[in-house]
Amino acid sequence: MDAKPRVTVSRAEQPHDLVANWAHCDRISLPGYPDETEDAAQRTGIRRTSAFILTRKGMLVAQISDPHVLAPGKLFHAPEKAVPRGAGPNWSRIDTAACLARAVVELNALAPRPDVAVVTGDLVEHGSTAEYEHLRVLLATLVMPFFVIPGNNDSREGMREAFGSEGYLPRAGFLHYAIEQDPLRIVALDTHIPGEHGGLPCAERLAWFDSALAAAPKLPTVVLMHHPAFATGIAHMDRYGLRDTAAFGEIVSRNRQIECILCGRLHRAIDRRFAGTVAGTAPSTAHQVLLDLEPEAPL
Numbered sequence: 001m002d003a004k005p006r007v008t009v010s011r012a013e014q015p016h017d018l019v020a021n022w023a024h025c026d027r028i029s030l031p032g033y034p035d036e037t038e039d040a041a042q043r044t045g046i047r048r049t050s051a052f053i054l055t056r057k058g059m060l061v062a063q064i065s066d067p068h069v070l071a072p073g074k075l076f077h078a079p080e081k082a083v084p085r086g087a088g089p090n091w092s093r094i095d096t097a098a099c100l101a102r103a104v105v106e107l108n109a110l111a112p113r114p115d116v117a118v119v120t121g122d123l124v125e126h127g128s129t130a131e132y133e134h135l136r137v138l139l140a141t142l143v144m145p146f147f148v149i150p151g152n153n154d155s156r157e158g159m160r161e162a163f164g165s166e167g168y169l170p171r172a173g174f175l176h177y178a179i180e181q182d183p184l185r186i187v188a189l190d191t192h193i194p195g196e197h198g199g200l201p202c203a204e205r206l207a208w209f210d211s212a213l214a215a216a217p218k219l220p221t222v223v224l225m226h227h228p229a230f231a232t233g234i235a236h237m238d239r240y241g242l243r244d245t246a247a248f249g250e251i252v253s254r255n256r257q258i259e260c261i262l263c264g265r266l267h268r269a270i271d272r273r274f275a276g277t278v279a280g281t282a283p284s285t286a287h288q289v290l291l292d293l294e295p296e297a298p299l
């Protein structure tokens, strides 16, 4: 079956209406795209792009996540146990670069076109220079500005090498940053721990996060981070989630300008309330995670 992406859009009359609307977004099907159910999307590998609109100045942000790009010619080998029940054997090898290329084509063709795109981590699979160069070439075809953050599979140095010339990534240390994309402010938090699946907003990063938000308490702000700070109910993902979330949540709850928190990591879309705002994860542009809420559900 030729799976096509579906787009989720929410509209807000005022910037702070976004919080309410984010959780109750209207689903729309683009012309010619099948109206797939979520389960069908899982089976067929459908890619979905989430987006939202801040209408005060017509701001549209698109999120893509977890592309897991490999070096040219390499395929992602999904472990056999990750094959969804009832799916065919072709799920075990995935051309993640082709998946990202399709997502880029779809983003460029959206009407209205997003003003900016964000890529919320697990940009590549192994963190190698060849993978980041491949990723850089693929993302270079986006027609709108884009911003990247690290996930657990990423390498800070590899990201700096590939995207450092864009000017928004720090030249050393953690890859966190704050940028003004009028009328929106983007605050990106680095939750990466080298060699680990889980994430950590350590004391140094939390202090930076707190001060970055305090610098512009009136500007509508979107927070980017790879690891969601909430339990998703998918046990094997929650086991390797974000540690020490209480201090992070306390900072978020003091900053009412945070419209939403956009996360990756989960390889499927889950949105929920969090510390006075709305937080959500995005699907991967490639392979997805089953919504299996059994405590002993396999990976």
Ligand SMILES: [Fe+2]
Pocket: 066, 068, 121, 122, 151, 265, 266, 267
């Ligand atoms: Fe991932």
